[in-house]
Amino acid sequence: MIFELEENGLQTARMTGVGVGGGGGNAVNRMIEDHLGGVEFISVNTDAQALAISKSDVKIQIGRKLTRGLGAGARPEIGRQAIEENRDEIAAAVQGADMVFVTCGMGGGTGTGAAPVVAQMARETGALTVGIVTKPFLFEGRRRMKQAEGGISELRKNVDTMIVVPNERLLAVVGKGIPFQDALKKADEVLLHATQGIASLITSTGIINVDFADVRTVMQNGGAALMGTGIGRGENRALEAAQQAISSPLLDNVSIAGATGVLINIIGGDDLTLGETTQINDIIHDAVGDEAEIIFGAGNEAAMHGEIRVTVIATGFDRVLSGDGAMVVRPAAPAAGVLSFPSTRQRPSS
Template structure:
């Protein structure tokens, strides 16, 4: 039986601390604060000016000379040694540490795995929410992001991965590249809200969610909005349609449903049924809801898929006579094919 219960913060909330790393991570902190996350302790770290532009109530650390890492993650790691003790103090005694970053080159890729190690060594449940670069940003940047993502998977309990290429499927990101990056910030902020909402509910639910996220590995956040009679099913469908990723097995799903005056048990049950249809009955599901009168008839479903096994979407290249070691699945997803010559060389006259 599904019981609709509205989620309210408990008197003894979990100590959740959020760290934004690099320009993208600090930008996500700003968007997160706009949602009114007053109960979160937040810290921004950057080698450039991003940390200096954070709100006054968000802690910030600028490392190096303040002019960035020059796209070199090793430089960022070297500069981080100067402030490592300050970050250790920030994550000390935290129950959950959430790391926000954009991967590719530079500060986010270099520091995120190291910060995850510090948080996990402090005994905190460590979750990283990261954006992978657009494919058009180039082979080198994408391969650097894949390497950083692999390091994060070893250092953190769960890595929530969002691909910037999926943003092109949403109309709101079609107007400009800046709009796409703003939407990326919004997606990461939604991921944090989904997690913290669950953790601030009843102790029983909190325990179940923490257990689901512990060593969850690859994770994904999906979000959809709809209204009308079948808003629950439509919102879930919109969420899955917003990504090109195909999912195999999914260990657990944390669902947060937000709705206005029209939110009903039937809509929530319809959303859960649609998720069951898409993921199968073996997936463990945790559901919570919030009634926000200002949303009117609108309904928003945010889903955190934890322990995800991805279905490969990139076709294998034709095999050659000489066998090569198989590439890791994560690498094959983001790699682009090698450039090919389209015409022969031009021969210059010798005389």
């Protein structure tokens, strides 16, 4: 069943965020600290100590017999085996959710091994399932990177849409002089913004509202996705934020042209105007092309007075490896029933 956000607030889509492993748990903690609304949080881990300090209301320790609460030792096969002990508990936790975000830091043991199984169980319930994960820094070693790539490949098979944030690209944002712990916090922030960018489209009531059916249209079977963010200030803040979002280092130098679906989330203060939201939408529409299904929402946050933050999530890409091993993005065929429409129009509520 698909739920829509009604103006009276009586019927809303139920969204669940599942942080798997240490990296996923840290990301969920960051989302809770930032008061991300409308999402229920679950932390899943083999590490009992990490779960003890989790801020999630629901905490599930997996693989008690296998790991004795001591973690997976950076071995994905242990993470996969551990979750088998708790399949029923995980399935019960995600049952009834309309949308499930599965987040983790790929490359370790628990997240890499268990996240694909969590996603599989969520998707089997009929939930729209989105994977939002990070890839390790290069200095973390070839083995960890290889494990991450294997985990990403497995997770991609079990989600509707997959967003991968390469930690190495964060260095282009924050610089190489940043302390390591601060760099990891920045990665958590990116995962927060990705989840927030999708969730707040559904939960926020503001200048332009979007319902869950719209989001599902773009993200169901969306495949590989790209995400960019931008913040604008001053007289040309709308232009600045939009251009930053579509040229974000997090896009890994890949154009969003050719995407079959695009979500645009615009957040500003009480001074955000309809004209600015239209300008942002038009800029991104021009970058994507005329054939994409574009869903955009705009809302207000008091703390954003004088600023505009734009999050763009482009879906419908088929990622393949070129002959030299470089990552190439080719647009996938549009899904049946997905129609294009001008950037300044909103689809009527269904």
